[in-house]
Amino acid sequence: MTTVTADTHDDHHDHGPAKGFMRWVTTTNHKDIGTLYLIFSLVMFMVGGAMAMVIRLELFQPGLQFVDPGFFNQMTTVHALVMIFGAVMPAFVGLANWMLPIMVGGPDMALPRMNNWSFWILPFAFAMLLSTFFMDGGAAAGGWTLYPPLVLQGGNGFPYMIFAIHMMGISSVMGAINVIVTILNMRAPGMTLMKMPLFVWTWFITAYLLIAVMPVLAGAVTMLLTDRFYDTSFFSAAGGGDPVLFQHIFWFFGHPEVYILILPAFGVVSSIIPTFARKPLFGYSSMVYATASIAFLSFIVWAHHMFTVGMPIEGELFFMYATMLIAVPTGVKVFNWISTMWKGSMTFETPMLFSIGFVIMFTIGGFSGLMLAIAPADFQYHDTYFVVAHFHYVLVTGAIYSIMAAAYYWLPKWTGNMYNEKMGQWHFWLSTVSVNVLFFPQHFLGLAGMPRRIPDYSVQFAEFNMWSSIGGFAFGLSQVFFCYIVYKTIKGGEKATDQVWEGAEGLEWTLSSPPPYHSFTTAPEIK
Amino acid sequence: MSSENAYYVPHDAKWPIVGSIGLTLFLGGFAGQLNGTSMAANVMIIGFLVLVYMMFGWFGDVINESESGTYKKLEDVSFRMGMIWFIFSEVMFFAAFFGALYYIRVFSVPWLAGEGSGATTNEFIWSGFEAVWPTNGPAAVGGEYEKMGAWGLPAINTFILLTSGATVTWAHWGLVANKRKQLIMGLAATVLLGFIFVGLQALEYSHGYNELNLTMGSGIYGSTFYMLTGFHGFHVTVGAIMLLVMLVRSIKGHFTPENHFAFEAAAWYWHFVDVVWLGLFIFVYWL
Amino acid sequence: MNKLKQLFAGGALLTFMSSVAHAEYGLNMPVGVTETSRQVYDLHMLILWVCVAIGVVVFGAMIWSMIFHRKSKGAVASQFHESMTAEVVWTVVPFIILIVMAIPATKVLIDMHDASEADMSIKVTGYQWKWRYEYIGEDVDFFSSLDAASNEARQVGSKIDPSTVDNYLLNVDRPLVIPVGKKVRFLLTASDVIHAWWVPDFGWKKDAIPGFINEAWVKVDEPGVYRGQCAELCGRDHGFMPIVVEVKSEADYAIWLAAQKGEEVVAKMEAEVALVEGLTADDLIQKGEEVYRANCVACHQMKGEGIAGVFPAISGSALVNGPMDAQIDMVMNGKVGTAMVAFKNQLNDVELAAVITYQRNSLGNSVGDSVQPSAIAALR
Ligand code: HEA
Numbered sequence A: 001m002t003t004v005t006a007d008t009h010d011d012h013h014d015h016g017p018a019k020g021f022m023r024w025v026t027t028t029n030h031k032d033i034g035t036l037y038l039i040f041s042l043v044m045f046m047v048g049g050a051m052a053m054v055i056r057l058e059l060f061q062p063g064l065q066f067v068d069p070g071f072f073n074q075m076t077t078v079h080a081l082v083m084i085f086g087a088v089m090p091a092f093v094g095l096a097n098w099m100l101p102i103m104v105g106g107p108d109m110a111l112p113r114m115n116n117w118s119f120w121i122l123p124f125a126f127a128m129l130l131s132t133f134f135m136d137g138g139a140a141a142g143g144w145t146l147y148p149p150l151v152l153q154g155g156n157g158f159p160y161m162i163f164a165i166h167m168m169g170i171s172s173v174m175g176a177i178n179v180i181v182t183i184l185n186m187r188a189p190g191m192t193l194m195k196m197p198l199f200v201w202t203w204f205i206t207a208y209l210l211i212a213v214m215p216v217l218a219g220a221v222t223m224l225l226t227d228r229f230y231d232t233s234f235f236s237a238a239g240g241g242d243p244v245l246f247q248h249i250f251w252f253f254g255h256p257e258v259y260i261l262i263l264p265a266f267g268v269v270s271s272i273i274p275t276f277a278r279k280p281l282f283g284y285s286s287m288v289y290a291t292a293s294i295a296f297l298s299f300i301v302w303a304h305h306m307f308t309v310g311m312p313i314e315g316e317l318f319f320m321y322a323t324m325l326i327a328v329p330t331g332v333k334v335f336n337w338i339s340t341m342w343k344g345s346m347t348f349e350t351p352m353l354f355s356i357g358f359v360i361m362f363t364i365g366g367f368s369g370l371m372l373a374i375a376p377a378d379f380q381y382h383d384t385y386f387v388v389a390h391f392h393y394v395l396v397t398g399a400i401y402s403i404m405a406a407a408y409y410w411l412p413k414w415t416g417n418m419y420n421e422k423m424g425q426w427h428f429w430l431s432t433v434s435v436n437v438l439f440f441p442q443h444f445l446g447l448a449g450m451p452r453r454i455p456d457y458s459v460q461f462a463e464f465n466m467w468s469s470i471g472g473f474a475f476g477l478s479q480v481f482f483c484y485i486v487y488k489t490i491k492g493g494e495k496a497t498d499q500v501w502e503g504a505e506g507l508e509w510t511l512s513s514p515p516p517y518h519s520f521t522t523a524p525e526i527k
Numbered sequence B: 001m002s003s004e005n006a007y008y009v010p011h012d013a014k015w016p017i018v019g020s021i022g023l024t025l026f027l028g029g030f031a032g033q034l035n036g037t038s039m040a041a042n043v044m045i046i047g048f049l050v051l052v053y054m055m056f057g058w059f060g061d062v063i064n065e066s067e068s069g070t071y072k073k074l075e076d077v078s079f080r081m082g083m084i085w086f087i088f089s090e091v092m093f094f095a096a097f098f099g100a101l102y103y104i105r106v107f108s109v110p111w112l113a114g115e116g117s118g119a120t121t122n123e124f125i126w127s128g129f130e131a132v133w134p135t136n137g138p139a140a141v142g143g144e145y146e147k148m149g150a151w152g153l154p155a156i157n158t159f160i161l162l163t164s165g166a167t168v169t170w171a172h173w174g175l176v177a178n179k180r181k182q183l184i185m186g187l188a189a190t191v192l193l194g195f196i197f198v199g200l201q202a203l204e205y206s207h208g209y210n211e212l213n214l215t216m217g218s219g220i221y222g223s224t225f226y227m228l229t230g231f232h233g234f235h236v237t238v239g240a241i242m243l244l245v246m247l248v249r250s251i252k253g254h255f256t257p258e259n260h261f262a263f264e265a266a267a268w269y270w271h272f273v274d275v276v277w278l279g280l281f282i283f284v285y286w287l
Numbered sequence C: 001m002n003k004l005k006q007l008f009a010g011g012a013l014l015t016f017m018s019s020v021a022h023a024e025y026g027l028n029m030p031v032g033v034t035e036t037s038r039q040v041y042d043l044h045m046l047i048l049w050v051c052v053a054i055g056v057v058v059f060g061a062m063i064w065s066m067i068f069h070r071k072s073k074g075a076v077a078s079q080f081h082e083s084m085t086a087e088v089v090w091t092v093v094p095f096i097i098l099i100v101m102a103i104p105a106t107k108v109l110i111d112m113h114d115a116s117e118a119d120m121s122i123k124v125t126g127y128q129w130k131w132r133y134e135y136i137g138e139d140v141d142f143f144s145s146l147d148a149a150s151n152e153a154r155q156v157g158s159k160i161d162p163s164t165v166d167n168y169l170l171n172v173d174r175p176l177v178i179p180v181g182k183k184v185r186f187l188l189t190a191s192d193v194i195h196a197w198w199v200p201d202f203g204w205k206k207d208a209i210p211g212f213i214n215e216a217w218v219k220v221d222e223p224g225v226y227r228g229q230c231a232e233l234c235g236r237d238h239g240f241m242p243i244v245v246e247v248k249s250e251a252d253y254a255i256w257l258a259a260q261k262g263e264e265v266v267a268k269m270e271a272e273v274a275l276v277e278g279l280t281a282d283d284l285i286q287k288g289e290e291v292y293r294a295n296c297v298a299c300h301q302m303k304g305e306g307i308a309g310v311f312p313a314i315s316g317s318a319l320v321n322g323p324m325d326a327q328i329d330m331v332m333n334g335k336v337g338t339a340m341v342a343f344k345n346q347l348n349d350v351e352l353a354a355v356i357t358y359q360r361n362s363l364g365n366s367v368g369d370s371v372q373p374s375a376i377a378a379l380r
């Protein structure tokens, strides 16, 4: 991976392979680190995707054809952990690294050495997580939500999994601190907070979410560790504890976490749509306030994941109402995007296609989220494929789509080369058709009664599962195609101009493509 | 910040990768040790040593850069913000455990004892269990134990920590007024108090384990007690070591009245540890 | 790759065939057979249609704009970018829509929570991986696990076509039986990990949490057989712990209940006899095999080989081949914090003696001794 990208970013010529490698290990440059993050994320997307393929393969037909049920559960669990902590979060951190200093007109991230460490913890953490597959008892199999007492039954991999999560947490917190400090301290003169691009704003708020909840996750998994190895009783009724306590702590982390996975996506889309509509973003300040409201609300809705644990009715009502409220600020965002497009002069290059795909399909995922928020109905939906459909719409056609959009949007800036537009459009259409074949039928499966996290099902579910699997394989192959497009673009292609897109606004387009090693050595003028 | 030299971006950093390797060895060894893998403890120790080496190296570099005047106002602000948000993340870490304690006392123990809609739980599973605090649960996990009183050692420890908060502030005044002696005396006193606190805490644990039969296995009371006080004790130790380093640096003549971020960071950390202790004293020992 | 191609081809074919075969496959939530389930269904449809309506407006506007405001049509971008009125409208209108949804939701929720004045209570306990039903005050108490036919077909590589199995994965050996038209209260708990009890036709699911009891209730309108599944990941065989509820008319229910009590009495008497008279080692081993197959194979596997790292092997186990006391203790009391639960709550003295003897003398072990039910009884 080093050699591929080394040519693109290193404009010093005389480096041998050894130096070439150490450059990436010791770099403090925000663009290098951003590149590392993005490549790491792509690799993890493939790893997590490969696990999803195992899941879809086993679910292709009823009956157990390929894997043991225990192994299937490991696949489900690690698929989710890898996708969330290994693919989506690092992708957004990579984008932040690349773009934030440029967007605020600064020379680099505020704490460059720590920035390096934030990244270089990750490969070790994931090596540790994935190594558990080779241990006695295999990898974690209790679901990514790690509910005790089940998760405590794990084999030798258990403590490694816990510590891997600790490491990811350390990395995320350091990354988030860096983002906050960069935004607060590295802005060019004149770049007031309310002039910052929305991507910067959404990341700013995301970083606060990260700092607030990753330590809570660390605390939760630490309690798991001591319950298993040091005789504590946090999650055991016999000693006065409560398994549900873990769920509360986990979801206090977990719900803000899902907004960590979507707020930067909102930022990306808010940058791209105005560019291709050739029209300023509609309702900038209401976008900022909506983001902040979503972040605030995300702290008081966590128990909507736990409607069936037997909460008192007051609790269920509170969490139901609070959750429903999130539709309001999210709706504001959707309406603002549409108003931005309205009466614009639109063209539909690949980044725009992915952004439009995002708006439509994220909204579909949001609608199913709203349905889940209705507590009495959730008693039926909960832990079925309806939920699986919901969160893949917001995660895959939400978060992942925005990452794809961002990649196409900024690749020319990063590499200095245009990607192949025709291939990009193919990638979009292949993905969009297949992803809907993949996840839309899962709504029906869930409503018809198929529970999630099962390796085998009764025959009445056979048909939709088959569709879903076929869609899954097709979507997977489309992403292999994406890798090829990215590789081609890094290798060469039509040279990109500095402006790249006709309608693009913002500081990143004032720099050369690719930008100089140190972004803004002299602070830019802010209008 | 408008010219290349305005903001310091170090050229390359080798310490992070050393740190990653150390962290991986340490945690991997720890995990192996928990599984009872042979030799894992050694890996853990090696990892720990690598981490210590990393910290010496990394902080050493930073100290050199700082003392040679590489950092200016802007870098200083970055460091300060970084430290503040780091401390905030630590606050949230403790919040998880305080939250657990709160939930246990307000929701789960009463439920097990049949309050609220838990009547059937008390009828069919744990009949006769009553909600009192402290408790080691309806199955009396870990056997009979005694509660850790608030007004013995813990009260003394409260006094010690509060005093140390004052001495560190006094040292800061000395630093700002360029009274080196006051700085060094104040710091020395703080460090000493910090280590006395840790020592007394160890004494208290030994008392708990040996005389009160209060262990981590004493149901939920033992669990929350040792987790909260244990993580706090660990943070006190870290804070005291930080202050010790500041003491050594002060003796070496580092810091100026204008430029002493490291000292302040350590002091903030110390105050944070102090505040957490007050929370512990009230919610773990007293109420 | 070849395998994949086959799969694709087979897939396309199967799709056509199966759409013929299962014409009645579900697309939507079942309306169900209780007042609650109907309310939930109505609520579900209400929100669904509201979302569809909002979707039509939102996506309609988007598509309109994509068609007419494109550069290739010569559209010139206007530069407006703010409107307080618009912002207020699309904050307030969704808010009102939400309130309209929240009102019926609140009402249904409150109804569902009211488990008072039940006609009868059943305690439901989740085990890895089966359900236990205790009829409170009736002395009826039994386990319910996946039926043998499904269990055989679901083994990896069994080569049995699931569509030839009756109610594949949705059938049990002993269903729960309840009377029609009575308010039945369920007390849900679990012995090892969290499970969730769910029959879609009843309109709800609820978690069964070890050490805690959750309440829920049903009042079924029509007799019939209703099927569901465990709905909370509970380990390896989570997908294989179905629920079957037979709802009978009151008279049929009474007959069933009486028969059930009779069976329990007979079983108890047999156990009593065995306790006094003792059993031969061969009898014990034979009975032990049954018990082992029903209770232990899920973890320790058919041939006692276990699953490395998670479930220890019984074959060649030092503990099983060592002094018997340790093994008896392990089986009766389990080991706290592991999946090995205390079986003394699940099995009677005869069954315990039998399975312990079986393990010592089969599955590749040949210690040669045996234990009598009376010895187990003495240890209770
Ligand atoms: C990116 C991640 C992401 C996002 C953004 C969301 C967004 C939302 N989610 Fe989702 N959710 C997940 C990821 C996410 N979720 C995951 C991973 C899980 C499963 C975890 C697990 O168990 O493994 C989950 C599970 C989950 C549940 C638990 C289900 C269950 O287990 O039973 C619930 C219940 O309330 C829920 C609700 C919502 C709601 C109300 C939103 C809202 O934010 C959506 C708001 C958006 C809209 C509503 C659309 C746009 C709005 C308009 C056009 C305005 C007008 C609309 C109306 C007035 C209706 N989600």
Ligand code: HEA
Residues within 6 Å of the ligand: A045, A046, A047, A048, A049, A050, A052, A053, A055, A056, A076, A077, A079, A080, A081, A083, A084, A088, A142, A143, A144, A145, A388, A392, A395, A396, A399, A400, A438, A452, A453, A454, A455, A472, A473, A474, A475, A476, A477, A479, A480
């Ligand atoms: C950001 C998060 C994210 C992303 C991107 C995805 C992406 C995908 N997910 Fe996943 N998923 C989750 C988060 C995510 N998921 C979570 C949180 C859960 C819940 C876990 C739990 O229950 O604990 C879950 C669970 C989950 C399930 C339910 C499992 C169960 O309940 O048992 C399924 C089943 O279909 C599934 C499928 C997929 C598929 C097909 C993709 C696809 O989009 C993946 C596409 C990508 C690739 C395929 C990689 C590229 C290609 C290759 C590597 C080459 C090989 C390709 C072929 C052979 C075709 N996911």
Ligand code: CUA
Residues within 6 Å of the ligand: C126, C127, C129, C194, C195, C196, C230, C231, C232, C233, C234, C235, C237, C238, C239, C241
């Ligand atoms: Cu029991 Cu899932």
Ligand SMILES: [Cu+2]
Residues within 6 Å of the ligand: A254, A255, A258, A301, A302, A304, A305
């Ligand atoms: Cu949520």
